[in-house]
Amino acid sequence: MLDKNERVEELVRSVGSMIGGSEKDLEVAERCASLFKADLATNMVVEFTSLAGEMGRHYAKTSGESEDVADAIFETVLPRFFTDKLPQSTAGCIVAVTDRLDSLVGLFAAGCAPTANTDVYALRRTAVGLIAILQGKRLTVNLRDAVEEVARVQPLKVDDETKNAIIEFIVRRFESSLLEQGKRVDLVRAVISEQGEDPWRVQAALSELEDLVAEKENLDVALEVYGRPSRLIKSKRDMISTLDVNDELFESDIEANLYAAFQQAKQSIEANGHSVTSVVSALRTMQVPVDDFFENVFVMSDDDKVRANRLALCANVAALPNGILDLNQIQ
Numbered sequence: 001m002l003d004k005n006e007r008v009e010e011l012v013r014s015v016g017s018m019i020g021g022s023e024k025d026l027e028v029a030e031r032c033a034s035l036f037k038a039d040l041a042t043n044m045v046v047e048f049t050s051l052a053g054e055m056g057r058h059y060a061k062t063s064g065e066s067e068d069v070a071d072a073i074f075e076t077v078l079p080r081f082f083t084d085k086l087p088q089s090t091a092g093c094i095v096a097v098t099d100r101l102d103s104l105v106g107l108f109a110a111g112c113a114p115t116a117n118t119d120v121y122a123l124r125r126t127a128v129g130l131i132a133i134l135q136g137k138r139l140t141v142n143l144r145d146a147v148e149e150v151a152r153v154q155p156l157k158v159d160d161e162t163k164n165a166i167i168e169f170i171v172r173r174f175e176s177s178l179l180e181q182g183k184r185v186d187l188v189r190a191v192i193s194e195q196g197e198d199p200w201r202v203q204a205a206l207s208e209l210e211d212l213v214a215e216k217e218n219l220d221v222a223l224e225v226y227g228r229p230s231r232l233i234k235s236k237r238d239m240i241s242t243l244d245v246n247d248e249l250f251e252s253d254i255e256a257n258l259y260a261a262f263q264q265a266k267q268s269i270e271a272n273g274h275s276v277t278s279v280v281s282a283l284r285t286m287q288v289p290v291d292d293f294f295e296n297v298f299v300m301s302d303d304d305k306v307r308a309n310r311l312a313l314c315a316n317v318a319a320l321p322n323g324i325l326d327l328n329q330i331q
Contacts, residue, residue, distance in 0.1 A: 004106075007153045008098050009033040014149050015101070016094040018141045028091035029098075032072040035060060036095055053077030079132050086136045093137050100130040101150045108166050109156040127173040134199045135174075143167050143197040171196040178206070187213065190329035191276070194322065205325060208276040219330075222283035225290050226327045229314035232299065240311050243319070249309040254292050261289040262317050269320065279321045290317065 012029040021029065039056035057074035061067070068091065075092025076099055078084060087093045103126050107113070114123050134141060147166055151158035171192060178188045183206065191205045212219045233240065250256050265282035272278035299314065301307040321327050 003155065004099075004102060005034070005037045007102055007106075007150075008036075008095065010153055011098050011102065011150060012094050015098045015141075015146055016090075018146055018149075019090070019094055019097065019139050021090050021094050025090040025094065028066075028068045028072055028089070029094040031065070031069045032076065032091055032095050033098070035065070035069070036073045036076045036099070079129050082128075086133055093133055093139060096133055097130060097139070097141070097146075098150070100126050100133075101146055104130075104166055104170070105147060105150045105158060105163075106154055106156070108162050108169075109151070109154055109158045113165065113169070123169070124173060127170045128177065130170065131174045131177060131199050135203050138200050138203075140198055140200050143170055143199075167197060174199050174202065178202075184210075184213075186329050186331045190325045190327065193326045193329065194324055205276045209325065212277065212280055218280055218284055221287055222280040223327055223330060225283045225287050226318065226321065228290055228294050230318040230328065233311070233315050233318045236300075236311055239308070240315055241308065243312050243315055245312050245316060246305075246309055249306055251306065252297065254289075254296050255310070255313065258286075258289040258293045258317070259313060261286045262313070262320070265320060269324075274324050276325055279324050282320060286317070 009030060012033045013026050016026045016029050036053075036056060039052060039059055042055060042059070044051060044055050053074045053076060056076075057070045060070035060073050065073075068089065072087075072089050072092040072095060075087035075089060076095045078087050078092070078096065087096050103121070104123060107121050107123060112121055112123075114121075119125075133139065144163075144167055147163050151163060174196065175188060175192050178192075179185060187206060187209050191202050191209060195201045195205055245259060247256065247259060250259070265286055268282045268285075269275075269278045272281075297310065299307065299310045301310065
């Protein structure tokens with residue numbers, strides 16, 4: 001337990017920085033991390049395990065620790081069950097997230113990952129608690145970066161396969177949680193397949209997508225615009241060797257217009273924070289140039305360079321939603 005305590009203490013500043021904690025938050029988190037498991041060694045908690053965290057806060061206060069540190073110590077055990085409250089302070093969130101990540105990474109590395117029938121170390125509950133904090137407190141953190149950082153201090157080597165398994169495990173728990181809340185399967189998968197490594201971003205993107213589904217018209221147009229180049233690229237993927245587009249190979253203004261529309265759409269998406277709404281809006285503005293291109297330009301030209309250039313142009317248009325949502329999932 002001391003080893004775990006020291007690992008979490010070492011990690012809270014880097015993980016806390018990923019979460020966006022202030023310097024004061026990080027200082028409180030570091031002090032909290034040095035003490036938050038101490039109550040587990042007391043007779044009171046050994047006898048009454050449900051008092052873990054509660055007694056830690058009590059002992060911290062009676063030992064002269066600040067209210068911020070004492071409260072953060074209690075918050076590290078939250079949430080203890082499905083309907084439990086979440087940590088209120090950023091410092092408490094930082095230590096709670098770091099502690100759960102350390103448990104997941106360390107136990108997966110030790111070969112203790114849950115199976116279909118067993119979960120001896122309650123890692124599913126650990127992952128659900130982690131997700132609840134990130135989602136409920138609107139904390140943006142890239143799980144891959146966090147897992148990489150936590151793996152750095154483990155006593156066992158954590159290979160890439162194990163890291164991927166940890167991330168997949170967390171993402172699948174998150175997906176299950178969203179579906180249990182009644183979210184549409186296709187919408188969840190559309191977002192989680194592209195942004196699953198950041199649970200809060202998934203939640204925000206899913207809310208945007210649900211609003212767009214309710215409006216229907218804008219999303220329907222975007223799906224149609226995206227679908228034409230996407231279907232072509234899917235069937236010709238083995239013929240695409242580059243995504244570089246050479247405007248000197250354009251043989252008509254129609255190609256130039258589509259390329260200009262693509263560049264403007266890409267800039268618009270970037271300027272609007274790569275949001276779901278920005279993708280749908282950008283694709284919607286491309287309806288005319290996309291329709292014009294597919295109705296008047298023969299993509300599979302006999303000229304190898306022209307054909308490759310047109311395929312690259314289509315591939316770029318189809319790639320606009322990448323990293324934001326997978327429109328192919330939406331039914």
